[in-house]
Amino acid sequence: MxxxxxxxxxxxxxxxxxxxxxxxxxxxxxxxxxxxxxxxxxxxxxxxxxxxxxxxxxxxxxxxxxxxxxxxxxxxxxxxxxxxxxxxxxxxxxxxxxxxxxxxxxxxETNYVPGTNTSTFYGGFGGMYSGMYGYGFGNWYGMYSPNFYAPGYYQESTYYxxxxxxxxxxxxxxxxxxxxxxxxxxxxxxxxxxxxxxxxxxxxxxxxxxxx
Missing domain, CATH: 3.40.50 (Rossmann fold)
Structure with missing residues (x-):
């Protein structure tokens, strides 16, 4: 034993x-x-x-x-x-x-994997925020572009x-x-x-x- x-x-x-x-x-x-x-x-x-x-x-x-x-x-x-x-x-x-x-x-089983935001903008306002003064709305809009966001998706897994x-x-x-x-x-x-x-x-x- x-x-x-x-x-x-x-x-x-x-x-x-x-x-x-x-x-x-x-x-x-x-x-x-x-x-x-x-x-x-x-x-x-x-x-x-x-x-x-x-x-x-x-x-x-x-x-x-x-x-x-x-x-x-x-x-x-x-x-x-x-x-x-x-x-x-x-x-x-x-x-x-x-x-x-x-x-x-x-x-x-099929599970939904939520999207993730990889933008450094959301990590804080230091540096990048200060550099945005004087820029138009187009620059702000770019912060939300797909380049900074991984969309969610469905994933199929096999369980034993x-x-x-x-x-x-x-x-x-x-x-x-x-x-x-x-x-x-x-x-x-x-x-x-x-x-x-x-x-x-x-x-x-x-x-x-x-x-x-």
Missing amino acids: KHLLLSLLSLTLFSCGSNTVIVNSWSDPETTIAQEQFKKILVVALVKDEATRRTTENRIASSSPIFVTSFQYLNGTNLELSKEQKLKILKDENFDGVLTMRLVSKEK MVETNIFSLNKNKLIWTGTTKSSNVSDLGLKVDEIMKTLYGQMIKDKTVSKK
């Missing part, structure tokens, strides 16, 4: 500005992540694209030895196994927890809703879940860091982990 907290904390410290926010979360009232004392957690990215799956799982697993990628155990050679057979594999390999991450939805779950294999139940909303997914690895950072902050608020 210590490894889990340290890995999440390291992501919080080293991640930069975030374009990810928490939408909702839930924690088991009877069991906290801290109480579980996880020693080995299977990381499962539930996506169709194998490259995305491996990138996501590797990124999380690289943060701590407590995380292990699922593609090493659940791959094309054993996907047809029953639920019971898959659970047996995990128990035989001494896993005590599972972290799953999946894309819930992909949504587009991602659900992350943490299961206890010892208790065979879900103990925490959180959904995040992200934009600007240009670098998948950095976005995974960002999501984990946001989730860790919510786990602290939910009192399922303790801030170190």
Whole structure:
């Protein structure tokens, strides 16, 4: 469990500005992540694209030895196994927890970005104001020309809703879940860091982990 907290904390410290926010979360009232004392957690990215799956799982697993990628155990050679057979594999390999991450939805939103006035005239009357004495209205009018104003515009953004779950294999139940909303997914690895950072902050608020 210590490894889990340290890995999440390291992501919080080293991640930069975030374009990810928490939408909702839930924690088991009877069991906290801290109480579980996880020693080995299977990381499962539930996506169709194998490259995305491996990138996501590797990124999380690289943060701590407590995380292990699922593609090493659940791959094309054993996907047809029953639920019971898959659970047996995990128990035989001494896993005590599972972290799953999946894309819930992909949504587009259109937002209006207001215009901005870049004229130095509005920054103060010093210098430029004094130089305008004796000039006609045409000179004043020029202060409001498009050269000093960037008009507003509509911008379409794509948002990704991602659900992350943490299961206890010892208790065979879900103990925490959180959904995040992200934009600007240009670098998948950095976005995974960002999501984990946001989730860790919510786990602290939910009192399922303790801030170190």
